Amino acid sequence: MEFLDWLRTHVWAAWLGAAIVLGLAEMVSLDLVLIMLAGGALVGMVAALLGLPVGVQVVLAAGASVAALALVRPSMVRRLHSGPDLTLGHDKLLGHQGVVTETVSALQTGRVRLDGEIWSAQPYDHTLTLQPGQVVEVLEIRGATAYVHPVPTLEA
Known part of the structure; x- marks a missing residue:
């Protein structure tokens, strides 16, 4: 009580x-x-x-x-x-730019430097050949190969 x-x-x-x-x-x-x-x-x-x-x-x-x-x-x-989407693995490289270090063509897998790493690369458009020093953008990654496309440059 x-x-x-x-x-x-x-x-x-x-x-x-x-x-x-x-x-x-x-x-x-x-x-x-x-x-x-x-x-x-x-x-x-x-x-x-x-x-x-x-x-x-x-x-x-x-x-x-x-x-x-x-x-x-x-x-x-x-x-x-809400918040930013977290991208992990290879997807984080999509849209990033890199530099060709070895010639890239449909017939020859080349190399590009992406975020400080060297990746094997193929051209996204199989009719293109990309030369060393050319700036490229990653459009797709399949396995360990980056499929890249050249970034247009303004020439004087």
Whole structure:
């Protein structure tokens, strides 16, 4: 009976405890649902500190939780999931420029320097022959061969 008497006078502490437990559980789930419920529990705590009846506290806490789930969570999830695409492996070289170090033609696999590494290369357009010193752009990579195309230059 002592605990119930204490709880009646300290309902705000129960709301605070619920908010803390939900906040800690959010650290494990990381789906941004439990943190919204924790926010609702904090609204319930404020209502309890203002002396509002328990029924009103529950309604306010539930309303704040639903509102946060509907209005705040979608934008937070969108913001957390947006960002630059991560390109790994060979795909990171697509669109990069390099320099021909050995003649590249459809009949002869040549070499190009890409990002400080030497790659075997073939011309993307099989009718072209690319000479050493020519600047090229990587259009495709198949296996360990870069398929390149010359970068147009402005001549004076």
